[in-house]
Amino acid sequence: MIAKRYEPFWKTTPMAQMTTQEWESLCDGCGKCCLQKLADDETDEVYYTNLSCHQLDIGACRCKVYDKRLEKVEGCLSLTPEDVSKFDWLPDTCGYRVLHETGDLPNWHPLVVGSDREMKRQGLNVSHYAVNENTVDEEDWQEHIIKWVHGMPEPYDPS
Numbered sequence: 001m002i003a004k005r006y007e008p009f010w011k012t013t014p015m016a017q018m019t020t021q022e023w024e025s026l027c028d029g030c031g032k033c034c035l036q037k038l039a040d041d042e043t044d045e046v047y048y049t050n051l052s053c054h055q056l057d058i059g060a061c062r063c064k065v066y067d068k069r070l071e072k073v074e075g076c077l078s079l080t081p082e083d084v085s086k087f088d089w090l091p092d093t094c095g096y097r098v099l100h101e102t103g104d105l106p107n108w109h110p111l112v113v114g115s116d117r118e119m120k121r122q123g124l125n126v127s128h129y130a131v132n133e134n135t136v137d138e139e140d141w142q143e144h145i146i147k148w149v150h151g152m153p154e155p156y157d158p159s
C-alpha cells in the first residue's frame with residue numbers, strides 16, 4: 001500500500017484562511033523587518049540599515065514588547081494576509097514574502113526544519129550584525145545602509 005503524502009498547511013491553505021497560529025508561524029524570526037529603513041527623498045526607494053529598533057532583543061531576535069508593539073513603537077506594523085501583495089518591502093528571505101511569491105517556504109525555514117537550527121547555522125537572522133538604533137546618531141544612519149546578498153548583509157552606498 002502506498003502511504004498518502006502529507007502536505008504541510010502552508011502549501012494547502014491560502015494565507016487568508018490560515019489560523020492566527022499558522023499565520024504567525026510563517027515568520028522565521030529573522031528580525032530583518034525590525035531594522036530601521038531610510039527612504040530616498042527623490043525616488044522613495046527604501047534602504048535597510050543594520051540598525052535595529054530599540055525594542056528588539058538582538059541576541060534572541062525577539063521583540064521585547066510584541067503584544068504592545070503597535071502602541072509602543074510608531075511605525076511598527078502588523079502583517080496581515082490582506083496586505084500580502086504589498087510585502088515587496090520585506091526582505092527577500094522573509095517567510096511571508098517567499099510563500100506569497102513562490103507558494104512554498106525555503107528549505108532552512110523553522111517550519112520545514114523543525115527548529116531554527118538551520119537558520120542560525122546559515123547566519124540568516126540579524127543577531128550577528130544588528131546594532132541598537134539608540135547607539136548611533138541619526139545623522140550617521142546613512143553609513144549603516146546595507147543590502148542583502150543571499151540573505152547576508154553587505155555595506156551599501158546608494159549615492
Ligand code: SF4
Pocket residue numbers: 026027028029030031032033034079090091093094095096
Ligand atoms: S522579515 Fe519576515 S520572517 Fe523576518 S522577522 Fe520580519 S516578518 Fe518575520
Ligand code: SF4
Pocket residue numbers: 033034053054055056057062063064065066069070073076077
Ligand atoms: S516594536 Fe518590536 S516588532 Fe516592532 S519593529 Fe520594534 S522590535 Fe520589531
